[in-house]
């Protein structure tokens with residue numbers, strides 16, 4: 001497995017591997033601090049492609065000014081080990097200067113890929129203006145750089161998966177987008193690189209997110225098909241545990257539009273903030289999760 005930093009070297013290596021292996025290129029885009037959720041994507045990619053590229057890049061254009069770009073965990077050595085054991089061919093770990101040009105660093109602006117307003121300005125996009133423009137921009141760049149045939153995304157970030165599929169359709173990328181199931185800890189907490197910010201006490205509170213989703217699904221299975229009732233139940237449960245809930249919504253899985261009477265397979269999504277008392281100051285960690293009803 002090779003660890004590559006520059007776009008030029010990556011292009012060269014993929015060309016070489018293509019002549020040797022003659023098959024499809026699969027891409028797993030990540031921001032690193034890899035866990036078993038990421039690993040499941042890499043393993044699926046390994047099974048379905050001859051050439052496997054994992055990108056590790058904390059992308060500045062998808063972070064807002066007051067978000068955790070600077071403190072986001074960067075653990076390249078451990079990540080590379082995980083990728084190697086999973087059989088990746090290449091880890092692409094560029095620096096921001098390998099990805100964005102001088103103009104960007106001077107003017108804080110670059111050419112962006114911006115999905116339609118109504119698609120990005122809800123759920124996570126509402127509290128993170130510009131986030132999905134940054135995501136679509138970096139993913140487009142990675143598609144162009146790797147010329148991959150397939151790309152793997154987790155359903156943990158379901159709105160992101162939906163938006164990437166829309167972008168691929170709207171911009172005619174000849175790439176298959178594969179959505180992969182959410183990987184959870186044994187107690188139900190969705191795996192996330194941001195879980196590393198949680199103290200034991202905060203982690204206990206964070207558990208109420210997946211528990212609330214499971215409660216709502218149980219209710220739905222018992223015949224409660226009013227979205228508002230499911231939302232109220234989940235909200236009450238989380239607020240009772242001291243969470244600051246940003247949104248709880250139920251959407252149709254094909255359109256990502258709100259639904260009052262969810263059909264089987266509709267998606268319930270939650271974003272919530274858990275406060276973390278580090279002893280020195282109190283921070284809040286934003287976590288997301290979802291479940292198919």
Ligand code: AMP
Nearest residue numbers: 030031032037153154156157182183191
């Ligand atoms: P990130 O490094 O957070 O940008 O995530 C990279 C990819 O891994 C995204 O497609 C995520 O949706 C996916 N991912 C993150 N956590 C999980 C999880 N717990 N289960 C499945 N996929 C995940």
